[in-house]
Amino acid sequence: MSVAGLLRRSSQPGAIKARSGADIPCRPRVRPAIVAFMIVLFTDFGGGPYLGQMRAVFARRAPEVPVIELLTDAPAFDAKASAYLLAAYAREFAKGDVFVCVVDPGVGGSRAPIVVEADGRWYVGPDNGLLVLVARRAGSAQAWEITWRPERLTATFHGRDLFAPVGAELARGTLLASRPRAVPAEDWPNDLAQIVYIDGYGNAATGVRAEVLAPENVLLVGDRRIAHARTFSDVAPGAAFWYENANGLAEIAVNRGRADEALGLAIGSEIYIETG
Amino acid sequence: MSVAGLLRRSSQPGAIKARSGADIPCRPRVRPAIVAFMIVLFTDFGGGPYLGQMRAVFARRAPEVPVIELLTDAPAFDAKASAYLLAAYAREFAKGDVFVCVVDPGVGGSRAPIVVEADGRWYVGPDNGLLVLVARRAGSAQAWEITWRPERLTATFHGRDLFAPVGAELARGTLLASRPRAVPAEDWPNDLAQIVYIDGYGNAATGVRAEVLAPENVLLVGDRRIAHARTFSDVAPGAAFWYENANGLAEIAVNRGRADEALGLAIGSEIYIETG
Amino acid sequence: MSVAGLLRRSSQPGAIKARSGADIPCRPRVRPAIVAFMIVLFTDFGGGPYLGQMRAVFARRAPEVPVIELLTDAPAFDAKASAYLLAAYAREFAKGDVFVCVVDPGVGGSRAPIVVEADGRWYVGPDNGLLVLVARRAGSAQAWEITWRPERLTATFHGRDLFAPVGAELARGTLLASRPRAVPAEDWPNDLAQIVYIDGYGNAATGVRAEVLAPENVLLVGDRRIAHARTFSDVAPGAAFWYENANGLAEIAVNRGRADEALGLAIGSEIYIETG
Numbered sequence: 071m072s073v074a075g076l077l078r079r080s081s082q083p084g085a086i087k088a089r090s091g092a093d094i095p096c097r098p099r100v101r102p103a104i105v106a107f108m109i110v111l112f113t114d115f116g117g118g119p120y121l122g123q124m125r126a127v128f129a130r131r132a133p134e135v136p137v138i139e140l141l142t143d144a145p146a147f148d149a150k151a152s153a154y155l156l157a158a159y160a161r162e163f164a165k166g167d168v169f170v171c172v173v174d175p176g177v178g179g180s181r182a183p184i185v186v187e188a189d190g191r192w193y194v195g196p197d198n199g200l201l202v203l204v205a206r207r208a209g210s211a212q213a214w215e216i217t218w219r220p221e222r223l224t225a226t227f228h229g230r231d232l233f234a235p236v237g238a239e240l241a242r243g244t245l246l247a248s249r250p251r252a253v254p255a256e257d258w259p260n261d262l263a264q265i266v267y268i269d270g271y272g273n274a275a276t277g278v279r280a281e282v283l284a285p286e287n288v289l290l291v292g293d294r295r296i297a298h299a300r301t302f303s304d305v306a307p308g309a310a311f312w313y314e315n316a317n318g319l320a321e322i323a324v325n326r327g328r329a330d331e332a333l334g335l336a337i338g339s340e341i342y343i344e345t346g
Numbered sequence: 347m348s349v350a351g352l353l354r355r356s357s358q359p360g361a362i363k364a365r366s367g368a369d370i371p372c373r374p375r376v377r378p379a380i381v382a383f384m385i386v387l388f389t390d391f392g393g394g395p396y397l398g399q400m401r402a403v404f405a406r407r408a409p410e411v412p413v414i415e416l417l418t419d420a421p422a423f424d425a426k427a428s429a430y431l432l433a434a435y436a437r438e439f440a441k442g443d444v445f446v447c448v449v450d451p452g453v454g455g456s457r458a459p460i461v462v463e464a465d466g467r468w469y470v471g472p473d474n475g476l477l478v479l480v481a482r483r484a485g486s487a488q489a490w491e492i493t494w495r496p497e498r499l500t501a502t503f504h505g506r507d508l509f510a511p512v513g514a515e516l517a518r519g520t521l522l523a524s525r526p527r528a529v530p531a532e533d534w535p536n537d538l539a540q541i542v543y544i545d546g547y548g549n550a551a552t553g554v555r556a557e558v559l560a561p562e563n564v565l566l567v568g569d570r571r572i573a574h575a576r577t578f579s580d581v582a583p584g585a586a587f588w589y590e591n592a593n594g595l596a597e598i599a600v601n602r603g604r605a606d607e608a609l610g611l612a613i614g615s616e617i618y619i620e621t622g
Numbered sequence: 623m624s625v626a627g628l629l630r631r632s633s634q635p636g637a638i639k640a641r642s643g644a645d646i647p648c649r650p651r652v653r654p655a656i657v658a659f660m661i662v663l664f665t666d667f668g669g670g671p672y673l674g675q676m677r678a679v680f681a682r683r684a685p686e687v688p689v690i691e692l693l694t695d696a697p698a699f700d701a702k703a704s705a706y707l708l709a710a711y712a713r714e715f716a717k718g719d720v721f722v723c724v725v726d727p728g729v730g731g732s733r734a735p736i737v738v739e740a741d742g743r744w745y746v747g748p749d750n751g752l753l754v755l756v757a758r759r760a761g762s763a764q765a766w767e768i769t770w771r772p773e774r775l776t777a778t779f780h781g782r783d784l785f786a787p788v789g790a791e792l793a794r795g796t797l798l799a800s801r802p803r804a805v806p807a808e809d810w811p812n813d814l815a816q817i818v819y820i821d822g823y824g825n826a827a828t829g830v831r832a833e834v835l836a837p838e839n840v841l842l843v844g845d846r847r848i849a850h851a852r853t854f855s856d857v858a859p860g861a862a863f864w865y866e867n868a869n870g871l872a873e874i875a876v877n878r879g880r881a882d883e884a885l886g887l888a889i890g891s892e893i894y895i896e897t898g
Contacts, residue, residue: 093494094521108405110398116822119711119869122662122692126715129660129688136405140398146823147878159395163402175878179855218645225853227868245646270392271422301501303455316503317395326423326451369770370797384681386674412681416674435671439678546668547698577777579731592779593671602699602727 107166108136109241112156113229114144114173120227124170124234131238140169144267145337147175149200150258151266154277156193157203158317165190170229170237173200178225183216183232185240185248194237196228202254214248265322265339272328274335275321280314283343289322290342291333296322383442384412385517388432389505390420390449396503400446400510407514416445420543421613423451425474426534427542430553432469433479434593441466446505446513449476454501459492459508461516461524470513472504478530490524541598541615548604550611551597556590559619565598566618567609572598659718660688661793664708665781666696666725672779676722676786683790692721696819697889699727701750702810703818706829708745709755710869717742722781722789725752730777735768735784737792737800746789748780754806766800817874817891824880826887827873832866835895841874842894843885848874 109128115121121142128137140159145151152173160169174181174196186193186201188208193201197215205211216236223231236246262277269275276289289296289312299311307326310333315321322341324332385404391397397418404413416435421427428449436445450457450472462469462477464484469477473491481487492512499507512522538553545551552565565572565588575587583602586609591597598617600608661680667673673694680689692711697703704725712721726733726748738745738753740760745753749767757763768788775783788798814829821827828841841848841864851863859878862885867873874893876884 093515093523094490095519108402110402117695118819118821119693120821122690123711123714123868126660126662126690126692129690130716133688136409138398138402138405140402141395143393143822155395159399162399164406176855178853214646224866224868226865230868239645243647247645267394269394269396270419301454303452313502314500316399316500316506369791369799371795384678386678412685414674414678414681416678417671419669431671435675438675440682543670545670545672546695577730579728589778590776592675592776592782 107164107168107241108138109237110160110163110167110169111137111139112141112144112152112159112169112171112173114142114146114148114152115229116143116146120172120229123227123230124172127230127234128238128241131235132241135238135241144173147173148337149173149175149196149198151262151264151277151337153200153203153258154262154266154319155275156200157207158279158319160191160193160204161318163191166192168192168237168241169194170233171195171200172229172233174198174228177228183228183236184251184254185214185216185236185245186253187212192237192240194233194240197254199254199256199258202256202258205253206255206260211253213251213253214245215251216246216248218246218248263341263343265335265337265341266319268330268335268337271323272330272332273315273321273323274329274333274339275315275319276341278320278341278343279318280320281318283320288344289320290344291322291335291339294333295344296333302326383440383444383517384414385513386436386439386443386445387413387415388417388420388428388435388445388447388449390418390422390424390428391505392419392422396505399503399506400448403506403510404514404517407511408517411514411517420449423449424613425449425451425472425476427538427540427553427613429476429479429534430538430542430595431551432476433483434555434595436467436469436480437594439467442468444468444513444517445470446509447471447476448505448509450474450504453504459504459512460527460530461490461492461512461521462529463488468513468516470509470516473530475530475532475534478532478534481529482531482536487529489527489529490521491527492522492524494522494524539617539619541611541613541617542595544606544611544613547599548606548608549591549597549599550605550609550615551591551595552617554596554617554619555594556596557594559596564620565596566620567598567611567615570609571620572609578602659716659720659793660690661789662712662715662719662721663689663691664693664696664704664711664721664723664725666694666698666700666704667781668695668698672781675779675782676724679782679786680790680793683787684793687790687793696725699725700889701725701727701748701752703814703816703829703889705752705755705810706814706818706871707827708752709759710827710831710871712743712745712756713870715743718744720744720789720793721746722785723747723752724781724785726750726780729780735780735788736803736806737766737768737788737797738805739764744789744792746785746792749806751806751808751810754808754810757805758807758812763805765803765805766797767803768798768800770798770800815893815895817887817889817893818871820882820887820889823875824882824884825867825873825875826881826885826891827867827871828893830872830893830895831870832872833870835872840896841872842896843874843887843891846885847896848885854878 182197184197188204188211265274266277267275285298302325458473460473464480464487541550542553543551561574578601734749736749740763817826818829819827837850851857854877
C-alpha cells in the first residue's frame with residue numbers, strides 16, 4: 071500500500087492539514103521502534119575489496135546487526151591522526167555500539183590486538199594508539215588483549231580474520247578469549263594541532279576540539295590567518311573561515327570552494343592558534 | 347543447506363534440464379516475497395563520514411527499512427544540476443519510497459527544510475530547487491515545510507540532524523511536525539542542456555531527457571558534433587556518440603574510452619542540440 | 623540496556639577477569655546464530671548511481687538477503703583481469719552465496735547472459751570470460767544461458783535490468799528461465815602474469831596465485847627485481863617486496879609507501895617470474 075494512496079484515501083492532494091507542531095501520520099506504523107545497537111566501521115582502506123570481505127564476516131556471524139561505515143578513508147597508515155578523528159566521531163554513537171577500527175600499518179608484526187570499552191561503547195583494533203583518545207576522554211574505560219585466534223590468520227588482513235570476528239561476536243554478546251590489560255596510554259596531546267582529515271568538498275578538519283577554542287581565536291596555517299564563522303552561509307563565497315564542525319572539531323573551509331586547494335592543506339599540515 | 351547440495355541431490359552437475367522458458371527451483375524459498383519500501387539517499391557528499399552518520403540515524407530509528415545509496419556524488423553545491431539527475435533517477439523507484447536529498451550549500455542559512463510528495467514518492471531536502479523537477483513532472487504533488495527541530499541542530503550538518511530523522515520517521519509512518527506550503531516552483535527549464543554528471547567510466551550525462559530528442563538529433567559540445575547510437579557496442583572503439591541512458595537521459599560516451607577526457611567535458615559544460 | 627551497564631552490574635570497571643582462553647559474555651545473546659547466504663556484488667562501476675540501482679532491485683525482490691559489495695572497482699572494461707580477481711576473492715565465500723558480476727563492455731551487444739554454479743557458489747554475469755576462472759578451478763561446475771528477459775531491458779544497464787533480478791531470484795530459490803550450456807572455456811592461462819588490481823594504498827595485485835610460486839622466486843617488473851617477504855613489517859619502510867595477499871594472490875607492495883607510484887605499475891603492467 072503506497073503512502074500516497076493512504077494519504078489520498080482520506081484527503082485530496084494538497085488538502086492535508088497539519089496542526090502546528092503536530093506530527094502527521096502518513097503510513098501504518100509497521101513495527102514498534104527498537105533501539106538497536108550497531109557495528110561501526112572505521113578504517114583507512116579507501117575503497118577496494120577489504121570492506122566487503124569484512125562485511126561478509128558480519129553478515130555471516132551477526133546478520134541481525136546493522137553495520138555502518140563511519141569512515142573508510144581515515145588517514146592512511148596514520149594511527150595518530152586517526153585517533154583524534156575516531157574520538158570526535160564516536161561521540162555520536164550509543165552505549166553498546168561496537169566499533170571495528172582498522173588503521174593498522176603494523177599488521178602482521180608484534181602489535182597486539184585489543185578491545186577497549188569506554189563509556190559503554192566497545193572498540194576493537196590494533197594496539198598502536200588508535201584507541202588512546204577514546205579511552206582517555208571516557209569517564210571510565212577498560213581494556214583487554216585479545217588472545218583468541220582464528221583458524222586462518224593471514225599476515226596482512228587482521229581486519230577480516232581477527233578484528234571482524236571479534237567485533238561480530240561482541241555485538242552478539244561475547245567477548246572472544248581475551249585477558250585484561252591496561253588501557254592504551256600513548257603520550258599524545260589532548261588535541262592535535264594539525265589537519266587530520268580532508269573531506270570530499272576540500273574542507274580540512276583539525277584534531278583540535280572547538281570547545282578548547284574561543285570564537286575569537288584565529289588559526290594560522292602557513293602565512294594565512296583564518297578567523298571563525300558559524301557556517302558557510304555566514305561568509306562570502308570564496309572566503310576561508312574556521313568553524314565547529316558537526317562533530318565538534320575545529321574545521322577549516324572555504325564557502326563554495328575547496329580549502330585544501332586554496333590554502334595548500336594536506337593531512338599532517340600543522341596549524342597554530344593565535345591566542346593574542 | 348547449500349544450493350549445490352540441493353541441486354545435486356536430484357541431479358548430477360550439468361544434468362539440470364529446464365523446460366524452455368520455465369523457472370528452475372534451486373533452493374527452498376525461505377520467505378514470501380514482500381514489496382518493501384526503502385529509504386533512498388541522494389547526496390553530493392562524495393565520500394567521508396557523512397553518509398555513515400546519516401545511516402546511523404536510519405539504523406537507530408528505522409532499522410527495518412532498507413537504505414539505498416542512489417547517488418552520493420551528485421554535483422557538489424549544485425542544486426540545479428542535481429535536480430535534473432534526481433528527477434531522472436527517481437523514476438525507477440516505487441510509491442512509498444522515501445528520498446533523503448542533501449545537496450545543500452546553504453545549510454545553516456535561511457533556506458527552509460521541506461518535504462515533497464510527488465506521485466506517491468516522498469522527498470526530504472532543502473528548499474533550494476533540488477526538488478523542483480520531481481514536483482513539476484509528477485501527476486500530483488504536495489509539499490510541507492518542516493517545522494520540527496531536533497534537540498541538537500548543528501549549523502553544518504542538517505543531513506544528519508534534521509533530514510535523516512524526518513526521512514526515517516516518514517518511512518516508519520509519520521511526517522514530523524510540518525505545515526503545508528506551495529510545491530517548489532523555481533523558474534528552471536524542463537530540460538537542462540548541460541552536463542550534469544560524469545560517471546566512473548567518463549560517460550557524461552546531460553540534463554536533457556532523451557524523449558525530447560529524436561535519434562536524428564546531433565549534440566554539439568565545443569566544436570564536436572555527436573551523433574546518436576543505441577549503445578556502446580554499436581560504434582567503433584574510441585568513437586563518441588550519444589544515447590539514451592538507462593534512466594532516460596541523453597548521455598555522451600566513447601566506446602571503451604572516457605568521454606570526459608576525449609571531449610573536454612565537465613559538470614556544467616554546455617551542450618547544444620542541432621535540430622537542422 | 624547497555625553493554626557497559628550489563629558488565630558493570632556484576633563488576634567494577636577494570637575488574638573483569640577472564641579465564642585464560644575463555645570467551646566472556648558481555649551482552650545477552652539476542653538470537654541464535656544462523657549461517658546466512660548472501661548476494662555478492664563484483665563490478666567495475668567505480669562509484670556512481672549503478673550500485674544503488676542494483677541494490678534497489680535486491681531490496682525489493684530479496685529484502686531478507688544480505689548484500690555485500692565485494693569489489694566495485696574491478697579493472698574497467700577488462701573481463702580478463704577481472705576473471706582472475708573474482709576467482710581469488712570468491713574462495714572466501716560459502717556454498718549458496720550468489721555473485722552478481724558486472725564487467726560488461728559488450729552490454730547491449732550479442733554476448734549472452736549466463737549463470738555458472740561452481741562448487742556450490744552461484745555466479746551471474748555476461749558470457750565474456752569473466753566467469754571462466756571460477757568455473758575452471760571448481761571441482762564441479764555447470765552453466766546455463768539465461769533466456770528470461772525483463773519487461774524493460776535497457777541497452778546499457780543489464781546489471782540492473784537482468785543480472786540483478788536473476789541474482790535476487792537465485793538467492794530466493796529460483797533460477798529464472800534458462801537453458802543448460804557448456805561452462806565458459808576461454809583459452810586463458812591458469813594464472814595471469816600482470817597487474818590486475820591496485821588498491822587504495824597503492825599495492826598492486828597480480829593475477830598469479832602465490833601457491834604456484836616459491837618464496838625464493840623473484841618478480842621482475844620493468845627493470846626492478848622484487849623479492850618475497852611475509853608482510854609489511856618484515857621489510858624497511860620504503861622497501862618493495864611481494865607477498866601472498868590475504869586472498870592468495872602474489873601482490874607487490876612498498877612498506878608505508880605506494881608500490882604503484884614507486885614502481886610505475888598500472889592495471890595491465892606485465893610481470894615476469896625469475897625462476898633461476
